[in-house]
Amino acid sequence: MKNKPQAAPTAIKKSAGTKVFNGISYVLLAFGAIVCVLPFIIIVSGSFTDNVTILKQGYSLFPRDFTLEAYRTIFRSPKDIIQAYKMNVYYTVVGTSIGLTMIALTGYVISRQEFKYRNTVSFLIYFTSIFGGGMIPWYLMYANVLNLKGHTLAIWFPALMSPFLVILMRTFIVGAVPNAITESAKIDGAGHFTIFFRIVLPVLKAGLATVGLFLALGYWNDWYRSSMFSTNSSTWQLQFYLYDLLNATTAMKQMASNVSMKTADLPTESVKLAMAVVATGPVLLFYPFVQRFFVSGITVGAVKG
Amino acid sequence: MKKKWICGVSALFLILALPFFSRIVIVDLVGLFSNIGVTREMAADLLTGYNLFNILSFVQYSNYGRIGLFAMLLLLLMIACVYFHIAFIIRTLMGARKNKGELDILSAGKLAFIFEIITAAATIAFVIFSNIKFGIRGFMPTVWVYIELLLAVGAYVLIKVLEAKERKKYNEHGLLHEIKKNWPLFIMLIPTFVYFMINNYLPMLGVYFAFTSFNFRDGLFASPFVGLKNFEFLVKADLFRLTKNTILYNVVFIGIGNILQIFFAILVSRVASKWYKKTSQTLMFMPYFVSFVILKVIVYNVFEYQHGLINNFLTSGGAERIDFYNTPSYWPVLITLFYLWKNIGYGMVVYLATITGIDNEIYEAAKVDGANEVQQIWYITLPHIKPTFIILLLYALGSIMKGQFELFYQLIGNNGVLFNITDIFDTYVYRITMTQPLSIGLGTAAGLYQSLFGFLIIVLVNYLVKRKNPEYALF
Numbered sequence: 001m002k003n004k005p006q007a008a009p010t011a012i013k014k015s016a017g018t019k020v021f022n023g024i025s026y027v028l029l030a031f032g033a034i035v036c037v038l039p040f041i042i043i044v045s046g047s048f049t050d051n052v053t054i055l056k057q058g059y060s061l062f063p064r065d066f067t068l069e070a071y072r073t074i075f076r077s078p079k080d081i082i083q084a085y086k087m088n089v090y091y092t093v094v095g096t097s098i099g100l101t102m103i104a105l106t107g108y109v110i111s112r113q114e115f116k117y118r119n120t121v122s123f124l125i126y127f128t129s130i131f132g133g134g135m136i137p138w139y140l141m142y143a144n145v146l147n148l149k150g151h152t153l154a155i156w157f158p159a160l161m162s163p164f165l166v167i168l169m170r171t172f173i174v175g176a177v178p179n180a181i182t183e184s185a186k187i188d189g190a191g192h193f194t195i196f197f198r199i200v201l202p203v204l205k206a207g208l209a210t211v212g213l214f215l216a217l218g219y220w221n222d223w224y225r226s227s228m229f230s231t232n233s234s235t236w237q238l239q240f241y242l243y244d245l246l247n248a249t250t251a252m253k254q255m256a257s258n259v260s261m262k263t264a265d266l267p268t269e270s271v272k273l274a275m276a277v278v279a280t281g282p283v284l285l286f287y288p289f290v291q292r293f294f295v296s297g298i299t300v301g302a303v304k305g
Numbered sequence: 306m307k308k309k310w311i312c313g314v315s316a317l318f319l320i321l322a323l324p325f326f327s328r329i330v331i332v333d334l335v336g337l338f339s340n341i342g343v344t345r346e347m348a349a350d351l352l353t354g355y356n357l358f359n360i361l362s363f364v365q366y367s368n369y370g371r372i373g374l375f376a377m378l379l380l381l382l383m384i385a386c387v388y389f390h391i392a393f394i395i396r397t398l399m400g401a402r403k404n405k406g407e408l409d410i411l412s413a414g415k416l417a418f419i420f421e422i423i424t425a426a427a428t429i430a431f432v433i434f435s436n437i438k439f440g441i442r443g444f445m446p447t448v449w450v451y452i453e454l455l456l457a458v459g460a461y462v463l464i465k466v467l468e469a470k471e472r473k474k475y476n477e478h479g480l481l482h483e484i485k486k487n488w489p490l491f492i493m494l495i496p497t498f499v500y501f502m503i504n505n506y507l508p509m510l511g512v513y514f515a516f517t518s519f520n521f522r523d524g525l526f527a528s529p530f531v532g533l534k535n536f537e538f539l540v541k542a543d544l545f546r547l548t549k550n551t552i553l554y555n556v557v558f559i560g561i562g563n564i565l566q567i568f569f570a571i572l573v574s575r576v577a578s579k580w581y582k583k584t585s586q587t588l589m590f591m592p593y594f595v596s597f598v599i600l601k602v603i604v605y606n607v608f609e610y611q612h613g614l615i616n617n618f619l620t621s622g623g624a625e626r627i628d629f630y631n632t633p634s635y636w637p638v639l640i641t642l643f644y645l646w647k648n649i650g651y652g653m654v655v656y657l658a659t660i661t662g663i664d665n666e667i668y669e670a671a672k673v674d675g676a677n678e679v680q681q682i683w684y685i686t687l688p689h690i691k692p693t694f695i696i697l698l699l700y701a702l703g704s705i706m707k708g709q710f711e712l713f714y715q716l717i718g719n720n721g722v723l724f725n726i727t728d729i730f731d732t733y734v735y736r737i738t739m740t741q742p743l744s745i746g747l748g749t750a751a752g753l754y755q756s757l758f759g760f761l762i763i764v765l766v767n768y769l770v771k772r773k774n775p776e777y778a779l780f
Contacts, residue, residue: 015677021678022577025575029576029581032649033589036649039607039646040591042607043602054612055611055612057612058612058613058617059606060614060617105493109494115490121494124501125501126779128505130704130759130760133505133508133509133510133511133749133752134511134748135738136737137509137511140508140745141508146503160504161500164700192489192493193489196493222596224735227739239597239599243598243715279599284591287587287591288587299658300697300700302696302779303780
């Protein structure tokens with residue numbers, strides 16, 4: 001990017017129209033940002049609000065009758081949630097590391113000019129995103145053909161790769177490693193594995209980070225593979241544990257109201273919110289540190305290379 | 306010209322592919338009766354000879370699902386043969402392309418004959434397979450199958466010889482040579498190959514379930530073959546509603562989504578303060594990181610009847626409560642809103658990357674010429690982000706028949722009151738998978754229709770884009 005100091009925007013006197021335009025930009029952006037953050041505030045403040053207050057007066061933007069009761073309730077018997085956390089970390093780490101390796105290798109291969117079938121392979125990978133057998137054959141493949149129902153493999157294997165991430169990775173590799181460099185390495189006698197590990201990987205940090213984060217985010221937030229393949233609650237993903245808890249508390253409340261019993265002694269509403277905070281916590285905690293990879297890194301390219 | 310001769314063989318195969326030529330004959334009708342329980346009345350409908358196009362009708366009459374998948378594969382193979390023969394003949398008639406000589410033509414011919422060989426071999430295998438399954442010699446392949454096999458092998462060898470000559474001339478190599486030269490690249494692709502085989506390509510065989518009345522008792526591929534019954538039922542029941550919902554939601558998502566994403570990306574790019582730029586970007590991207598289960602919590606808290614934020618607000622202002630969860634008409638708007646809430650930041654970042662890539666000097670020049678902000682955006686920014694927009698649009702169109710499953714399922718769940726207006730293919734199929742194992746054939750049919758329809762749309766759109774400007778085409 002060229003930046004001429006003498007041509008900086010401040011050098012030219014801003015017209016009234018520009019000022020108005022800028023003012024509107026600031027206001028609209030602030031509005032957009034607030035709308036995006038608002039729901040988080042509702043959840044967090046709700047989790048700190050006394051359950052009786054929620055039941056009587058409903059949810060609100062700021063915590064009223066501040067209390068830690070909901071969090072105490074959760075951590076009074078933390079065995080289940082710790083198990084769900086452990087499983088989620090396991091799925092995320094295993095899935096992301098294996099998936100990222102596979103995606104990087106594939107991205108490297110389909111970015112090689114000398115690889116004659118690069119466009120064919122790209123298309124065959126992309127093809128899976130526009131045509132498929134549908135959810136049921138996919139489910140039966142894992143559940144009945146491979147017999148993986150209840151196995152943790154069925155949770156992390158299906159999400160190892162996606163056409164979108166492969167193409168994203170290829171774009172990164174093409175951008176980070178000019179063909180001339182790998183060509184000269186080849187002339188010096190380097191094989192493809194050497195080129196990949198010694199030349200491509202070291203300069204691919206941004207690509208690995210971005211694709212890896214997409215993978216990790218997908219694993220962390222997933223719930224539906226548990227809903228399909230888990231037979232035992234000890235292998236549940238965190239989000240599915242949360243999902244089940246939400247439905248269970250609803251059911252509990254239903255039952256309580258049926259027998260006209262007070263639900264007040266169990267802080268159901270605020271517990272739900274506190275659970276949501278606990279489940280999202282790590283993502284939002286990491287977010288400020290990793291968001292720059294997303295913010296600078298996502299470009300889209302065509303399937304053909 | 307040897308090529309013309311081979312083309313003649315191709316034409317002969319096309320004639321042989323016509324439905325008048327039986328490939329399989331029934332030699333032991335009585336035996337079949339006793340073994341698979343075909344009744345006398347059904348026998349009147351049975352033919353004595355079958356070609357590969359109507360062999361499925363036998364499977365359906367006989368109610369014997371075990372050979373259904375095989376028969377369907379035969380049908381697909383036959384169609385592939387016809388397709389490649391036609392392609393071969395057309396390419397031959399059109400003549401050679403300059404840069405690669407006749408290699409294009411020959412590869413089409415090679416494919417045609419390979420498929421012909423496979424089809425013939427598969428037909429024979431089918432006969433053996435079903436005879437074993439029935440436990441008698443009920444079927445025989447006709448003489449046409451053997452002729453087909455011999456001719457195809459001959460033609461294939463001939464084409465190979467021609468191709469070797471051409472290859473030498475143009476210095477093009479075949480697959481084997483490529484593997485020898487770049488074997489590490491092929492090794493690197495093995496895990497990917499295994500993954501996509503298991504996760505995507507092998508399950509495609511399962512679309513066969515769409516043509517069966519599936520049940521687990523008979524086993525995956527042995528349920529009775531019912532032809533297009535599932536599709537007929539779908540057309541009568543849910544197909545129109547599901548198609549309409551899925552496409553309408555996606556059109557709205559894509560349309561409003563892209564407009565807002567571009568809008569906010571331009572705003573961010575126009576703001577001078579670095580801090581403001583970064584903060585607003587970070588905050589607007591945040592919802593993308595929230596799982597859909599959390600989204601469900603949020604939506605529930607805002608729209609719940611008793612304690613929801615909005616109803617809380619309404620009652621404190623003296624107004625009536627709104628029963629969102631029992632009023633379908635609110636949900637298209639709500640779903641769209643939350644889709645936008647979750648996805649604006651993401652698309653905004655993609656567009657912003659393109660906008661930052663625009664050379665600043667263009668804007669400076671425009672300013673000197675007296676262009677105001679709106680003119681700069683209209684004449685500089687928008688034309689520059691057009692390629693990004695088109696590519697995003699094409700990717701989105703590729704999945705226009707797929708819904709935002711997690712969004713819909715978490716927001717609506719099993720709330721039947723809202724199904725009519727919020728049910729999309731993915732939620733419909735998911736419910737069938739999880740709760741109605743007897744309707745699996747139906748669910749697969751819905752999935753297959755969804756997949757085919759979406760596939761045709763993207764292929765058509767991509768073709769049109771390619772004709773207009775090949776630069777923008779996705780593939």
